[in-house]
Amino acid sequence: xxxxxxxxxxxxxxxxxxxxxLLFVPRVLSIHDLMLFQYGLTFAIVALGFNLLLGxxxxxxxxxxxxxxxxxxxxxxxxxxxxEAYSIxxxxxxxxxxxxxxxxxxxxxxxxxxxxxxxxLALSLSMLLYALLFKxxxxxxxxxxLRVPLPTMLGITFKGMRRPEFLSGTYYYFLLGMFTTSFLVxxxxxxxxxxxxxxAIRDNEVRAxxxxxxxxxxRFYAFIISGMFTGLGGALWxxxxxxxxxxxSHWVFSGEIVYMTxxxxxxxxxxxxxxxxxxxxxxxxxxxxxxxxxxVIGGTLIVLVLxxxxxxxGAFSILWNKIKKKSS
Amino acid sequence: xxxxxxxxxxxxxxxxxxxxxxxxxxxxxxxxxxxAHGSLYAIGAFxxxxxxxxxxxxxxxxxxxxxxxxxxxxAGIVGFLIEKSLIRFMYKRTxxxxxxxxxxxxxxxxxxxxxxxxxxxxxxxAPFDLLGKVNLFGNVYPAYFLFVMLxxxxxxxxxxxxxxxxxxxxxxxxxxxxxxxxTGLGLDIDxxxxxxxxxxxxxxxxxxxxxVPTTPALLGFGHEPLxxxxxxxxxxxxxxxxxxxxxxxIVGFTRSxxxxxxxxxxxxxxFLIAGIILVVRPQGLFGR
Numbered sequence: 001x002x003x004x005x006x007x008x009x010x011x012x013x014x015x016x017x018x019x020x021x022l023l024f025v026p027r028v029l030s031i032h033d034l035m036l037f038q039y040g041l042t043f044a045i046v047a048l049g050f051n052l053l054l055g056x057x058x059x060x061x062x063x064x065x066x067x068x069x070x071x072x073x074x075x076x077x078x079x080x081x082x083x084e085a086y087s088i089x090x091x092x093x094x095x096x097x098x099x100x101x102x103x104x105x106x107x108x109x110x111x112x113x114x115x116x117x118x119x120x121l122a123l124s125l126s127m128l129l130y131a132l133l134f135k136x137x138x139x140x141x142x143x144x145x146l147r148v149p150l151p152t153m154l155g156i157t158f159k160g161m162r163r164p165e166f167l168s169g170t171y172y173y174f175l176l177g178m179f180t181t182s183f184l185v186x187x188x189x190x191x192x193x194x195x196x197x198x199x200a201i202r203d204n205e206v207r208a209x210x211x212x213x214x215x216x217x218x219r220f221y222a223f224i225i226s227g228m229f230t231g232l233g234g235a236l237w238x239x240x241x242x243x244x245x246x247x248x249s250h251w252v253f254s255g256e257i258v259y260m261t262x263x264x265x266x267x268x269x270x271x272x273x274x275x276x277x278x279x280x281x282x283x284x285x286x287x288x289x290x291x292x293x294x295x296v297i298g299g300t301l302i303v304l305v306l307x308x309x310x311x312x313x314g315a316f317s318i319l320w321n322k323i324k325k326k327s328s
Numbered sequence: 329x330x331x332x333x334x335x336x337x338x339x340x341x342x343x344x345x346x347x348x349x350x351x352x353x354x355x356x357x358x359x360x361x362x363x364a365h366g367s368l369y370a371i372g373a374f375x376x377x378x379x380x381x382x383x384x385x386x387x388x389x390x391x392x393x394x395x396x397x398x399x400x401x402x403a404g405i406v407g408f409l410i411e412k413s414l415i416r417f418m419y420k421r422t423x424x425x426x427x428x429x430x431x432x433x434x435x436x437x438x439x440x441x442x443x444x445x446x447x448x449x450x451x452x453x454a455p456f457d458l459l460g461k462v463n464l465f466g467n468v469y470p471a472y473f474l475f476v477m478l479x480x481x482x483x484x485x486x487x488x489x490x491x492x493x494x495x496x497x498x499x500x501x502x503x504x505x506x507x508x509x510x511t512g513l514g515l516d517i518d519x520x521x522x523x524x525x526x527x528x529x530x531x532x533x534x535x536x537x538x539x540v541p542t543t544p545a546l547l548g549f550g551h552e553p554l555x556x557x558x559x560x561x562x563x564x565x566x567x568x569x570x571x572x573x574x575x576x577x578i579v580g581f582t583r584s585x586x587x588x589x590x591x592x593x594x595x596x597x598x599f600l601i602a603g604i605i606l607v608v609r610p611q612g613l614f615g616r
Contacts, residue, residue, distance in 0.1 A: 054424065060423060060424045060427060062427065109603060109606065109607065112610050113610060115423055116355075116359075116361050116423060116427075116566065117562070117566065119361070119423070119427060120361065120558050120561070120562050121562065121606070123555075123558065124555070124558055124559055124562060124599065124602065125599070125603075127555050127599070128595075128596060128599035128603075131595035131596050131599070132596055135592055135593065135595065135596070136592070251555070252551075255363075255431045258424075258427075258428060258431070259428065259431070262424070262428055266424075291442075292439040292442065292443065293439075294435040294436070294438050294439045295435070295436055295439035295440070295443075297435055298431075298432045298433070298434070298435025298436040298438075298439070299432070299436060300432075301428060301429075301431065301432035301435065302414060302429060302432040302433065302436070305418075305421075305425050305428050305429045305432065306414075306417060306429075309421070309425060
């Protein structure tokens with residue numbers, strides 16, 4: 001599709017309108033809500049990456065926390081051991097690099113399997129990273145984790161600035177830029193021949209193999225791309241949160257990533273983004289209002305699985321089609 | 329010293345065997361990986377600890393050991409309720425939804441435990457202390473660990489007899505071999521599935537109850553055993569009972585000797601061994 005055609009399609013008009021609206025978000029939201037919104041944006045990047053594997057390739061990983069932790073810890077470790085290199089231009093590529101390395105190693109073991117076996121393996125491997133991060137506490141800080149200071153960006157230091165100020169200023173626009181880039185790159189990937197091949201594998205593995213798609217290799221690539229997006233989300237998340245702990249690699253955290261993708265609906269491209277946003281707010285309000293937030297989250301998840309299997313986005317698209325049919 | 333490590337390895341393996349056996353039965357018969365299995369284990373531990381604390385002083389000492397069965401009973405009941413109310417609707421759904429449902433059940437159960445028993449730790453070491461220690465070839469060893477091994481051995485033999493000799497057990501194995509064919513033969517899949525889930529849940533709860541005299545019951549009690557049980561299942565092969573046995577022995581001994589020799593990297597070592605086994609034999613040792 002050429003650029004002009006794209007502009008005519010209503011979907012792209014909506015995307016551009018949303019992007020413009022996002023530019024003005026810091027002026028509207030309070031500092032607290034803005035921080036939450038930024039958590040949501042980072043998780044949206046994670047969910048985009050995760051959905052390439054779940055929605056487009058049909059592999060359910062219960063261990064994506066590992067790549068998130070890889071991104072987050074590569075930032076935190078550089079802050080601790082290489083403070084002179086602590087600027088965003090170096091941090092983001094190194095986070096991508098380390099999550100790439102990790103997903104190559106883990107992916108090599110995992111993609112030989114599918115279905116439940118794949119899920120358990122991904123889960124177990126992420127717990128391996130968890131065990132390492134937890135046990136090697138003199139390097140990684142163990143369960144106390146590591147503190148992450150404010151980074152420098154293109155030579156500008158933010159020394160003496162408080163985190164909320166940093167987040168509501170430059171960093172928001174940087175994060176928005178990264179999100180938009182991820183969105184466009186992922187859109188490109190899923191509509192490329194490679195993305196179509198992944199969907200063919202998801203729908204029918206045998207047939208995909210027979211028409212000449214190298215199933216395992218393509219799964220492997222999808223796994224790596226997905227891991228890198230997750231790592232990028234992890235790195236960006238670190239600056240918002242200011243602190244990393246080994247729990248990021250725990251499988252319960254990976255479960256939350258699965259949850260937000262399902263909440264939005266993994267059958268669609270935009271669903272996981274919506275899911276990540278809703279999940280961030282849902283979790284915070286549940287945690288703020290009751291000590292039994294797991295009960296709320298778990299209960300919502302069960303209701304969702306039983307009643308809304310296509311997620312929020314799926315439900316909307318069904319509703320939309322019904323309205324369209326009635327009006328025509 | 330080596331005798332103690334070997335016995336410790338057998339002890340770990342015994343507990344893991346009970347947990348992973350339950351996980352494997354559920355996986356084999358229903359095709360569902362139960363992420364809430366660790367919570368059922370924790371429920372067994374809490375109820376047993378609570379009973380021992382509340383009524384342990386008033387009954388003859390021998391009854392303390394029967395109290396441990398309460399873990400099996402309560403976890404079985406909870407398993408029954410979960411199966412009837414939630415998992416029932418999941419048989420025809422895809423893997424993602426089945427996993428997510430049990431993940432939701434895990435979160436629910438964790439908080440239910442918190443609501444009922446609060447956040448504090450429950451110490452119930454009476455059954456452990458009463459048995460004292462025995463002298464084995466010059467090494468002092470807690471007799472309770474031997475008791476756990478004996479009980480697990482009995483339980484294992486019972487399950488094996490049940491699975492291979494009784495009609496019910498053979499029906500369960502038939503379902504795990506070929507679900508469609510079993511339906512075609514007129515087996516009542518729904519009731520058998522419920523039974524398998526209750527059996528698996530009960531085994532997990534029983535393992536929790538057996539552990540609680542040695543270590544206090546805390547929140548998040550079931551997380552580590554669940555992960556270890558996953559490793560056992562992956563190494564041994566999905567749905568294979570023989571695999572559960574061999575897998576638990578491998579994991580149990582690795583843990584015991586790992587803690588003794590390389591205490592820092594005991595858990596990573598375990599994953600390394602599991603990883604090597606999987607690269608060599610992707611379907612697990614006894615997988616199909």
